[in-house]
Amino acid sequence: MGVRGLQGFVGSACPHTRTAVNFKELAELHRSQHPGCAPTVVVDAMCCLRYWYTPESWVCGGQWREYFAALRDFVTAFTTVGIKLVFFFDGMVEQGKRAVWVRRRLKNNQEIARIFHYIKSHGEQPGRNMFFLPSGLAIFTRFALKTLGQETLCSLQEADYEVASYGLQHNCLGILGEDTDYLIYDTCPYFSISELCLDSLDTVMLCREKLCESLELSLADLPLLACLLGNDTVPEGLFESFRFQCLSSYTSARKNSDKRGNVILAVADHISKVLRLHQGEKKLEEMLPLGQNKALFYKGVASYLLPGQTSPWIFQKPKGITTLGKQIVSVSTDPEFKPESLVCTHPESKEETPVCTHPETEQEDPMNMEPEMKQQVTMVSDTEILKVARAQHVQAESYLVYGVMTSGEIECSNTLEDALDQALPSQAFVYRPMRQRVYSLLLGAGGGGASGGPVVQEWFVHSGNPLRHPDLVRPLPMNVPGGHTLPGGPARFYRSGPVPPRKITWAAYGLTGCWPGWCVSRHSSACARKEPLQSTDMMLEHVDPRAVQLGSLLVRGLSMLVLVNSACGFPWSSSDFMPWNVFDGKLFHEKYLQSERGYTAEVLVEQDRSRLTRFHDLKSIVCKACVREDRRIVSRQHWRPHHSGRWERQGSGSHRTNSGHSRSGRRQHWRDQGPGSRQREPDRWRRHSPSSGHPDEKEKQQPISLSP
CATH class of the missing domain: 3.40.50.1010 (5'-nuclease)
Structure with missing residues (x-):
C-alpha cells in the first residue's frame, strides 16, 4: 500500500x-x-x-x-x-x-x-x-x-x-x-x-x-511526487526511465540513503528545481513523459485532493471544472483527461456526492438519478432499495450485498487452502451454490436459457485461478417448499420454516449443498460454549494440514451466513453467526485429531448429553438436506474397537498422507478447474451446483465423501 x-x-x-x-x-x-x-x-x-x-x-x-x-x-x-x-x-x-x-x-x-x-x-x-x-x-x-x-x-x-x-x-x-x-x-x-x-x-x-522540509517540497507537491514514484493508481514501472534520468543528473546523493532513497531524493530535486521553473507556464504533460498515460497520471494526482483542495500542478480550465462533492478539482485542458473512477463519498455528509464521469460535465450521485438512469449503471433499478442497501453498507451492517446490487461484482481474498491437496474443494466452489441463491434473491434468477438473466462477476481466489478475469456466475432459482416472503429486506426473501438460529449456523452448510456439512457438525458440537481461556493453554499433538483447511472453510461459511442474513433483511441476530460465539480454531483442530484417532461421538462431546443430543439433531438435519439435494453420504472406512472410546482403522498401519495425493485421481475435479467461465456459465460447475447453463435444469450431484 x-x-x-x-x-x-x-x-x-x-x-x-x-x-x-x-x-x-x-x-x-x-x-x-x-x-x-x-x-x-x-x-x-x-x-x-x-x-x-x-x-x-x-x-x-x-x-x-x-x-x-x-x-x-x-x-x-x-x-x-x-x-x-x-x-x-x-x-x-x-x-x-x-x-x-x-x-x-x-x-x-x-x-x-x-x-x-x-x-x-x-x-x-x-x-x-x-x-x-x-x-x-x-x-x-x-x-x-x-x-x-x-x-x-x-x-x-x-x-x-x-x-x-x-x-x-x-x-x-x-x-x-x-x-x-x-x-x-x-x-x-x-x-x-x-x-x-x-x-x-x-x-x-x-x-x-x-x-517536505527534507525534500525541499511543499505539501501541494507531495501528490505529484507520489505519482512519479508509483502508487496504487500509477504503476511503478510507468516512470522508471524518468526516475533513472533524474538519478543520473542528481549530484547530492546522500550516503545514508540506499539506491531507492536516492531515487526519491532525485525525483524531489527535479520537482523543486526543474518543474517549478515552468510551473504555470507549461502544462505538466509538456514537462513530463506522460505519453498515453496522461489521464491515468492526472487521476492519480487528483485522487489525493480532499474536499476543498486544489493542485497547482493541474491547470484550471474556465469551462472544465469537475465537482467532487464539496471538492473542486481544476482539471487539465487535455481532452483525454477523464477521471471516470473518481467517486467521492462522505458517510457523514448530508449532501449526496456526485459521480464524476467527465471534466466538462457535473453528474448527479447515483442515489439521486431517475430510475431509468439507474438501470444503466446498477444491477437493481429500485432507488429506494439501493438507498437502504447503501446505508447498510456504509454503516458496516451488511456484507457484499451492495456490490452485487450496484456493480454486480464481488471479491473474496485468500483463504488458507492447500493447493496441492486435490481432495478438498476451495471455499470458492463450496459456497457458490449459496451465493447463487443470494444472487437470485437480489437480482432475480432470469430465464430464457444460459444467456438470459443477470450475471455476477466473482473475483474469488482459489487454486489455479490466475485472476485475469472474473468468474461469471448466474443466479440459481429459489425453490423452497412452503417458503414465504420475509418483510423488511431489499428484495424477495424466502424461509423454509422455523429453525433455531444456532442450528441454522451449523446446518446451513448441508442445506446449501456443502459436502463437509456432516463433518463440520461432527466436530463443532464440542466447540460451542467453551470459555475463552479453556483452549488457550491447549497443546496440539500436531497440526494437520487438512484440518487447517477445514477450519478456514468453516469460518468462510460463517461469513456466507452473514451474506445470507444481509440479503434476507436480517431475520436472524448476527451474533448467531459470529465465530467468537460458535467456533474455536484450536479446539476444532483438537477434536478433528481425536476424530481421526477414532474417538466416539460421546467422547468427542465430553460425555455431555445435551451436546450429544445436539450433535444427533444436527446430523439428522444435514443428512435430510443431503437427501433433498440428491447428495449421497459415503461413510468413512470401517473402524474397529481399540480401547477406551478409541478406534482404529482396519488394515491401516500408518497415518494418511498429508498431501492427499493418493486421492487426487478420485476427486481431481474439485481443484483442477481453472479460473472459471468468461463468457458463459462453465460446464465444469455442473458437478458442483444443482444447475448449469439453464437455471431450471437439475442433475445428480457427486456423492459426498467424508473419508480423509
Whole structure:
C-alpha cells in the first residue's frame, strides 16, 4: 500500500520526520484547543488487523474469543482517556486498482503455499514470521467493533481516501494506520499503528511537514511526487526511465540513503528545481513523459485532493471544472483527461456526492438519478432499495450485498487452502451454490436459457485461478417448499420454516449443498460454549494440514451466513453467526485429531448429553438436506474397537498422507478447474451446483465423501 519505497526512506533517511508522542497528552491538548469537541482518532482498520490479532494460534482457523478480547482491550485503552475511535474498512475494490488487488492476492498464494509446506514438513504451526491473517478476519472485525459499541464505517471506494477526508472534515486528533499515502494527503496528523504501545498509548507520529522540509517540497507537491514514484493508481514501472534520468543528473546523493532513497531524493530535486521553473507556464504533460498515460497520471494526482483542495500542478480550465462533492478539482485542458473512477463519498455528509464521469460535465450521485438512469449503471433499478442497501453498507451492517446490487461484482481474498491437496474443494466452489441463491434473491434468477438473466462477476481466489478475469456466475432459482416472503429486506426473501438460529449456523452448510456439512457438525458440537481461556493453554499433538483447511472453510461459511442474513433483511441476530460465539480454531483442530484417532461421538462431546443430543439433531438435519439435494453420504472406512472410546482403522498401519495425493485421481475435479467461465456459465460447475447453463435444469450431484 501507499507510495513505493517511501516507508523505508522515511525510516532510514528522514528519521526526524518520526516523532514520539503520547495519545493521552495529545488528547488533553486537543481538548484545551477545541473545547466541547471530543478528541477523535480515525482508524484505518485494514492496516491494524495484524496488530490486533495477538492470539498465539492462527493457523487453525483463529482464536476468536481471544481476538474479541484483544479488540475490547484496544477500545478500552482509548476510551478510558476520553478518545473517540472511528473505524473505516475497505468496502469495495476500485476498478482502477483491481490489478493491484490481483497482484497482492497472487503473492499471498505463494505465502500460503510456504505455510502448508512448513506444516507438512514439521507438523506444527509456523513462526510469526510466516503469520497469515485467519480467514474472514476483516469481515468479522467489523461486527466485533460494532458489538463493542464503536462507530464502524465501510467505504464505497478505497478506504484511505475516506479516512483522510473524514480526518480533515471532522478536525480529528489524527489517523491511526500504516500506509504512506497518509503522508501524502494534506489532512490531520498520521500515527503509526505498528509503533503503538497499548499500555502507555505511546506511538510515533510521521510528520508530512518535516518530510517536505527534507525534500525541499511543499505539501501541494507531495501528490505529484507520489505519482512519479508509483502508487496504487500509477504503476511503478510507468516512470522508471524518468526516475533513472533524474538519478543520473542528481549530484547530492546522500550516503545514508540506499539506491531507492536516492531515487526519491532525485525525483524531489527535479520537482523543486526543474518543474517549478515552468510551473504555470507549461502544462505538466509538456514537462513530463506522460505519453498515453496522461489521464491515468492526472487521476492519480487528483485522487489525493480532499474536499476543498486544489493542485497547482493541474491547470484550471474556465469551462472544465469537475465537482467532487464539496471538492473542486481544476482539471487539465487535455481532452483525454477523464477521471471516470473518481467517486467521492462522505458517510457523514448530508449532501449526496456526485459521480464524476467527465471534466466538462457535473453528474448527479447515483442515489439521486431517475430510475431509468439507474438501470444503466446498477444491477437493481429500485432507488429506494439501493438507498437502504447503501446505508447498510456504509454503516458496516451488511456484507457484499451492495456490490452485487450496484456493480454486480464481488471479491473474496485468500483463504488458507492447500493447493496441492486435490481432495478438498476451495471455499470458492463450496459456497457458490449459496451465493447463487443470494444472487437470485437480489437480482432475480432470469430465464430464457444460459444467456438470459443477470450475471455476477466473482473475483474469488482459489487454486489455479490466475485472476485475469472474473468468474461469471448466474443466479440459481429459489425453490423452497412452503417458503414465504420475509418483510423488511431489499428484495424477495424466502424461509423454509422455523429453525433455531444456532442450528441454522451449523446446518446451513448441508442445506446449501456443502459436502463437509456432516463433518463440520461432527466436530463443532464440542466447540460451542467453551470459555475463552479453556483452549488457550491447549497443546496440539500436531497440526494437520487438512484440518487447517477445514477450519478456514468453516469460518468462510460463517461469513456466507452473514451474506445470507444481509440479503434476507436480517431475520436472524448476527451474533448467531459470529465465530467468537460458535467456533474455536484450536479446539476444532483438537477434536478433528481425536476424530481421526477414532474417538466416539460421546467422547468427542465430553460425555455431555445435551451436546450429544445436539450433535444427533444436527446430523439428522444435514443428512435430510443431503437427501433433498440428491447428495449421497459415503461413510468413512470401517473402524474397529481399540480401547477406551478409541478406534482404529482396519488394515491401516500408518497415518494418511498429508498431501492427499493418493486421492487426487478420485476427486481431481474439485481443484483442477481453472479460473472459471468468461463468457458463459462453465460446464465444469455442473458437478458442483444443482444447475448449469439453464437455471431450471437439475442433475445428480457427486456423492459426498467424508473419508480423509
